[in-house]
Amino acid sequence: MSTAGAFPDGFLWGAATSSYQVEGAVDADGRAPSIWDTFTAERGLDSGADACDHYRRWAADADLMAGLNMTAYRFSLAWPRIVPQGTGAVNRAGLAHYDRMVDGLLERGITPVPTLYHWDLPQALQDRGGWTDRATTEAFAEYTDVCLDALGDRVPIWLTVNEPWVVSVLGYRLGLHAPGERDLRTSLLVAHHLLLAHGQAMGRIRERCPDARAGIPLSLFPNYPVSDDPADVAAARGSEGYTNRWYLDPVLRGRYPADTWDLFERLVGPLDFVQPGDLDLIGTRSDLLGVNYYTRRRIAAAPQDGLPWRVLPAQPGVPVTDSGWEDVPEAFHDLLVGLHREYDVPLLITENGGVWNAGPDPDGRVRDTGRVRALHGHLRALSRAVDDGARVLGYLHWSLLDNLEWAEGYAQRFGLVHVDHATQRRTVKDSARYYASVIAANRVLDPADHSAPAGSAGDDGP
Numbered sequence: 001m002s003t004a005g006a007f008p009d010g011f012l013w014g015a016a017t018s019s020y021q022v023e024g025a026v027d028a029d030g031r032a033p034s035i036w037d038t039f040t041a042e043r044g045l046d047s048g049a050d051a052c053d054h055y056r057r058w059a060a061d062a063d064l065m066a067g068l069n070m071t072a073y074r075f076s077l078a079w080p081r082i083v084p085q086g087t088g089a090v091n092r093a094g095l096a097h098y099d100r101m102v103d104g105l106l107e108r109g110i111t112p113v114p115t116l117y118h119w120d121l122p123q124a125l126q127d128r129g130g131w132t133d134r135a136t137t138e139a140f141a142e143y144t145d146v147c148l149d150a151l152g153d154r155v156p157i158w159l160t161v162n163e164p165w166v167v168s169v170l171g172y173r174l175g176l177h178a179p180g181e182r183d184l185r186t187s188l189l190v191a192h193h194l195l196l197a198h199g200q201a202m203g204r205i206r207e208r209c210p211d212a213r214a215g216i217p218l219s220l221f222p223n224y225p226v227s228d229d230p231a232d233v234a235a236a237r238g239s240e241g242y243t244n245r246w247y248l249d250p251v252l253r254g255r256y257p258a259d260t261w262d263l264f265e266r267l268v269g270p271l272d273f274v275q276p277g278d279l280d281l282i283g284t285r286s287d288l289l290g291v292n293y294y295t296r297r298r299i300a301a302a303p304q305d306g307l308p309w310r311v312l313p314a315q316p317g318v319p320v321t322d323s324g325w326e327d328v329p330e331a332f333h334d335l336l337v338g339l340h341r342e343y344d345v346p347l348l349i350t351e352n353g354g355v356w357n358a359g360p361d362p363d364g365r366v367r368d369t370g371r372v373r374a375l376h377g378h379l380r381a382l383s384r385a386v387d388d389g390a391r392v393l394g395y396l397h398w399s400l401l402d403n404l405e406w407a408e409g410y411a412q413r414f415g416l417v418h419v420d421h422a423t424q425r426r427t428v429k430d431s432a433r434y435y436a437s438v439i440a441a442n443r444v445l446d447p448a449d450h451s452a453p454a455g456s457a458g459d460d461g462p
């Protein structure tokens, strides 16, 4: 338990990124294309070709993190750098990059928290079916072994597969993310394989790195019924099964939720891709659950639709981010307390943040007041959840840098640190200064006193 507003000793404070969103250098040191190189080229979208050039600038970025008092950094390992064809030959040059970065983080007192898979599947595997092919889960286990053998002696926390729900839904049901397919059954097949890949990785981590802590980062949404009408209440429960329990229950209880299973079988027929033994593997004991939280879902019944609910737009009067997502810290508190009660697992906040597009003012300072307000609200909600008994290991803000927001490109800015994508100049935003003072105090502070630059602004060019 904490005293009000304070966090436990040893609480991890930091930020998160992922390889394709920040690294750039897509042709460097033997990297092969991923599905995101292909998808952005095919659709004419902004690509990660340059991104934040973090592959080359990681040391300066690590200095920035240290200067902001951060004690942990969540980044992802790029499979197409390490095993470029997905299976087989290991690319030592790609691996050496992460080896140096892990050492560089540790030298600066920053705990490395790598994610094994954050969506940049080697294109060579996609050409053989990608996540629709069960063999990809075996390839992932093989790649995981390579990562563990190279970095496992220094990495204390491993994250497995980022947000299978988002991959499944945006990549395979709605066609908005790579590889751009649109089919409910395929999306469920892929979700199962992603969970199986998580289970495979957990098994490998247990075997090779018994002292490490590990778990899966899930995108989790509190789903609220729009009214007390039993139909809306049931719809919200259904939607919650779809977004949350379909992933939480197999990982933390070793079984799929029966209500959601029945709904899916009604819609797509037998889920016969779930094979005997799969759920035992998926349910391999986790040490922690990664929580990615951005917003809530308000749900109304829609019995005539395939999935029998509708997600309502932002409620008038509720603050929204610059991308229109409702900014509701209270829902974050509800989510964390609910997870603690239902699953009683240590939580690591692996993503939380929002889009605020403020850029530098003429004096060079980035006054991202929306992010400061939201960060304050969410940290307060987090601290109340800790007071209410949730076991929270740390908080990793999304994101360290303004980066490639997938299909939305560079137009959406999630960073604590502003990036001028033409020059790669970094500028610490007001939100980052506020965050640094919170970290130093290990308690929630009033932003009014703590987001102004201490000395001159613009002290953080590359």
Ligand code: FCB
Residues within 6 Å of the ligand: 018, 021, 162, 163, 166, 219, 292, 351, 398, 405, 406, 414
């Ligand atoms: C999450 C992703 C992350 C980032 C944030 C905004 O779904 O894991 O890469 O794009 O959303």
